[in-house]
Amino acid sequence: MNLHKLILTNNACYKTGRSINPKGIMVHSTGANNPNLKRYVGPDDGLLGKNQYGNHWNQNTPDGRQVCVHAFIGKLADGSIATYQTLPWNMRGWHCGSGSKGSGNDTHISFEICEDSLTDVAYFNKVYTEAVELCVYLCKQYGLTEKDIICHSEGYKLGIASNHGDVMHWFPKHGKNMVIFRADVKAGLVTTEAPAPVTSTAPKKYYRIQLGAFSVKANADAMLSKVKAAGFTDAFIKYSE
Template sequence: MNLRKLILTNNACFKSGKTIIPKAIMVHSTGANNPWLKRYVGPDDGLLGKNQYNNHWNQDKPGGRQVCVHGFIGKLADGSIATYQTLPWNHRGWHGGSGSKGSVNDTHIGFEICEDGLTDTSYFSAVYKEAVELCVYLCKLYGLSEKDIICHSEGHKLGIASNHADVMHWFPKHGKSMDTLRTDVKKQLEEENSASSVTPQTKLYHVQIGAFSVKANAEAQLARAKASGFKDAFIKYD
C-alpha cells in the first residue's frame, strides 16, 4: 500500500473536532469519472498535481456540501496508485449520511475509491488491491476483522447510511464484490498473523573465559559465572 497523508484541515468536518471509537469500515466510490486524487485531495504536495479548478475537498464545504471522508484511493500525477489519509482515523467523518447526519458516521471509518469510466481492468485491479491493503491496515490498527467491512450500498440496506449504490455498481463489472473483498482481507490478515506468530530460532553464543592451573580459582570463577546467570557453566578437566 502506498499510504500518504494530507489532512483536510480546512474542511468543516475536520474543524468540528468530533472523534469516534472506530468499530468498522465503510468502502465508498466517488461516482464520477475522474480517477485523479488531485480532484479531491489538495493542495498539491508535489505528487498529486495541481487542481486547476481548485475544487478539492480541503475547503469548508466542498461544492457547498458537508462532506468528508478519512481517505481516498486513486491516481497521482505520474499515474501511479496511492492512498491518502485525509482525516485522522478516529475523527468523525461525514461520509455515510446527509452532511453531518447518519449513524454510520459514529462508528465507521470511510474511504473513497476514485472512479474512472468503470471499464479499465488494470486501474480497477490496482485500486482494488490498494483497498484490500488499506482495510487490512485498519483492521490491524483497531482490532477489526473482515466482518466489520461494508460498502455504502450495504450500509443503506442496514439502515445506517444514505441511499447510494457504491460500490456494487462497479465491482461486479470486474468479477468482484464486497464478499470477495472481505475474503481477500481475511486471507491477508491470516497470512500476516501466521507470519508474525512464527518464533525465530534462538541463537546461542558460547563464551569461554579461560583456563586455570589452580582448581580453587576455577571453582571460584565457576561460582561467579553461575551467580551471574550462566546456568550451564561447568568445569572441563584436560
C-alpha cells in the first residue's frame, strides 16, 4: 500500500470534529470518469499535481455539498497508484447520506476509489489491490475482520446508506464483487507476517553451584561421575588449597 496523508482541514466535516468508534469499513467509488487524486485531494503536495479548477474537497462544502470521506485511492501526477488519508480514521465522515439513511456515518470508516471509464483492466487491478491492502491495514488498526466490510450499495440494502450503486456497477465488469473482495481481505489478514522475535544482545550470565568439598580426590571423582550421569555434563572439579 502506498499511503499518504493530507487531512481536509478546510472541509466542514473536519471542522465539525465529531468522533466515532469504528465498527466497519464502507467502500465507495466516485461515480465520475476521473482517476486522478488531485480532483478530490488538495492542495498539491508535490505528488498530487495541481488541480487547475480548484474543486478538490479541501474546502467547506465541495461542489456545494456536505461530503467528506476518510481516504481516496487513485492516480498521482506520475500515474502511480496511492492512497491518501483525508480525515482521521476515528472522525465521523459524511459519506453515505444524511438522516436515518446515513447512519453508517456513525459507524463506518469510508474511502472512495477514483473511477475511470470502468474499462481499464490494469487500472482496476491496481486500485482493487490498493483497496484490499487499505482494508487489511484498517482491520488490524481497529480489530475488525473482513465481515465488517461493505460497499455503499450494501449499506443501502442494510438501511444505513443512501441509494447508490457503488461499487457493484464497476467490480463485476472485472470479475470481482464484494464477496471476493472480503475473501481477499481475509487472505491478507491471515498471511500477515508475525513480528520477528527479539534477540537479546546482552551478555549471558552464569551462576555456579558447588555440590561438595572432598579431601580425597577419588571421592570427588566419584561425585563428578554421578553428577554427569544425571545429565549435568558441564560439571567440573576445581582444586583449591
